Structure formats: C-alpha cells, structure tokens
Amino acid sequence: MIKDYNINPKDLNVYIGPHNRSCCYEVSEELIEKFKEVDIYKNININQGRYLDLEKCIFYSIGFNRSEKRKYKYN
C-alpha cells in the first residue's frame, strides 16, 4: 500500500477489525497452503503448524511488520 499509493506511513491511520490470531483456532493444511501461495506471504512465517496468524498476514499485506506496528501504534 505504501509503495502502490506513494503514502508516507506517518500520514496513515490504520484500523483493523476483529481477526483471528494463531492462538484462536486451527485451520486445514490446505488453507495454510493457499495463504503461502500468495507472494507477500511466501517468505514469512504466517503459521505454527495448523495455527494461522491472520494478524501477521494483515500487517504484511498493508506493508509493515510487527516491530513497525508498535512504532506506528501511538503516532
């Protein structure tokens, strides 16, 4: 998103609705494989076994990682 729209992250407010994290539930291996086929998730660890971390997927899909999340959270 930052690259596609040439946006400065400091100008963004990001709100994320309810979502499941890896502590919430198990999914099928087939579903995890579908996520791993998506380019932006290919080189990151989005699951622990059959526990899929949608929070991590969301943050990577909008262009920053968890360490950056904290950085921007209080801006």
Ligand SMILES: [Zn+2]
């Ligand atoms: Zn949970």
